[in-house]
Amino acid sequence: MKVVLIGLGQAGGKLTQALASYDYEMGFDAIRDALAVNTAEADLQPLDIDTMLIGQDRVKGHGVGGDNELGAEIMQSAATEVLDGLDGRITSQAEGIFVVAGLGGGTGSGGAPVLAKELKRIYDVPVYVLGILPGRSEGSIYQANAGRSLKTVAREADATLLIDNDAWQSADESVEEGFETINQQIAQRVGLLLASGEVIDGVGESVVDSSEVINTLRPGGIAALGYASAKASEDSAENINTITSLARNALLTGTSLPNAVKAETALLVIAGQPERISRKGVERARSWLEDETGSLEVRGGDFPLESDRLAALVLLGGVERSNRLQAFLDRAAEAYEQATEQQAEPAATFQNDELEDLF
Ligand SMILES: Nc1nc2c(ncn2[C@@H]2O[C@H](COP(=O)(O)OP(=O)(O)OP(=O)(O)O)[C@@H](O)[C@H]2O)c(=O)[nH]1
Known part of the structure; x- marks a missing residue:
């Protein structure tokens, strides 16, 4: 399945790079192009893929510090710039677009639903979100952000493939090493999935058609x-x-x-x-x-x-809603309640039951 990846925020950029490298090393050529977009300049610098810095007028290249409403606003203002940057990358060969983002931060979490919506207005191919859920030990702001982001992203994208940061955790690793391992694991799994439907030189003809991947994701909502x-x-x-x-x-x-x-x-x-x-x-x-x-x-x-x-x-x-997703939704609702107790006027409302209609 030929796809174009757009990595948003730090996790989105790193994961997009891991996916592009795996695809290249394996000779799959399913990932036709990849672009990393961020509000933080320092997070873009280590990446080998093409990058685009947005929101300099608002945050001067320093990121949004976990404020996902600001992340959404910046993506809204920069939408034309980002879509212009994608011109020529999303060719008629592309069978799908993946927006890749950590849902717990600010730039990726706020930006992913906005960008998915804009992409769907323009391109006649499915727009999927590859979203990372924060692990249970991450702070409450991450949980609340991810809850809010998941709600909108699941509505805007044709399907949201969720990765739980606790899914393939290894006990004796630092957080950074842990991310590296998870990114490798995701790159391999998603890489193999995308490579399904591609004919690989010298190995033979694939018998899984890319339409089978698209049809499996057709119900929308959450995918795993x-x-x-x-x-x-x-x-x-x-x-x-x-x-x-x-x-x-x-x-x-x-x-x-x-x-x-x-x-x-x-x-x-x-x-x-x-x-x-x-x-x-x-x-x-x-x-x-x-x-x-x-x-x-x-x-x-x-x-x-x-x-x-x-x-x-x-x-x-x-x-269908799983125990793990339920546990996450409960954490997200609790985190939001804590946040609103500390704030006189919450900027947005978020209730656990608002997510009910996702399922
Ligand atoms: N799997 C994985 N998760 C990551 C990685 N880096 C950060 N995360 C997770 O992503 C979430 C934070 O999102 P980031 O991508 O760092 O935030 P951002 O979108 O750049 O937004 P700001 O930093 O607020 O501008 C948290 O839940 C982290 O645990 C990574 O390399 N791999």
Whole structure:
């Protein structure tokens, strides 16, 4: 699936760069262009991808310091400038646009819904948001910002693929190392998903069409991505159980949004050397996924990849509220209440039940 990425804010820029590097290193060429947009000059400097600084008149290149309303205002004023900067990048080949952002900060959190809306007005391809939810140990401002941002982003984007910063946490890492690991994990999973539907030189023809990814995301609302991999035998007949257990692990322990299981649609991609992929295993895994997700629309296919391992990638579309999402929404509502207690006049209202209509 040929896409253009726009990374907003610090997390958005770093993740976009990780995605672009992975795509390049693997030779997938699914990411046709990538641009990082930020209000903070220092966050753009370390990036190798093209960058654009916005809002200098308001914050002089210093970022919005977690103020997501200011982030939204700046993106609104800079919309024409950003869209001009995208001219020539979003060509007729593009099958989708991804706005990538951490939902807990200011620039990405406030800017993502505004930009998604503007992009949808102009381009006739789906506009998705790849949004990062703050981990549970992050401060209440992050939780409140992300709650507010998620509410609008889920309305404006064609689908919002959520990544929980707690999803693939490793115990003995610093926060920075942790982000690096998470970004790598996301880059690999999303990279494989995007590469599905692409024909890869010398490896053969892909059997997952990009329209399958688009159709899986068609219910809109929240989407999640699961992944698991394991060493596999050279004989496909020995891999029947490996494939079913990979699909199981991808859904039950490997999703970007823990406990997201029930969904309207699902896509199961089995990646690996074609000789190692057992058809029987794939069929079993698909029917297991159908039962488990409650979805009547489970698509599937293979993705040829030179490796002695097999991997299962599960994309869920129209995800029902999960325990983890509920816990996040509760935290966001509580954080907002705390913030309003300290402020005489809240700038915006946010209630947990306002998010009910998302699901
Ligand atoms: N996964 C991941 N999350 C990150 C990374 N950097 C920051 N975050 C998360 O993103 C959120 C903060 O968003 P940032 O992107 O830093 O903020 P911003 O959009 O640049 O906005 P301002 O700094 O307020 O201008 C927090 O929830 C962080 O935990 C990263 O490299 N990877």
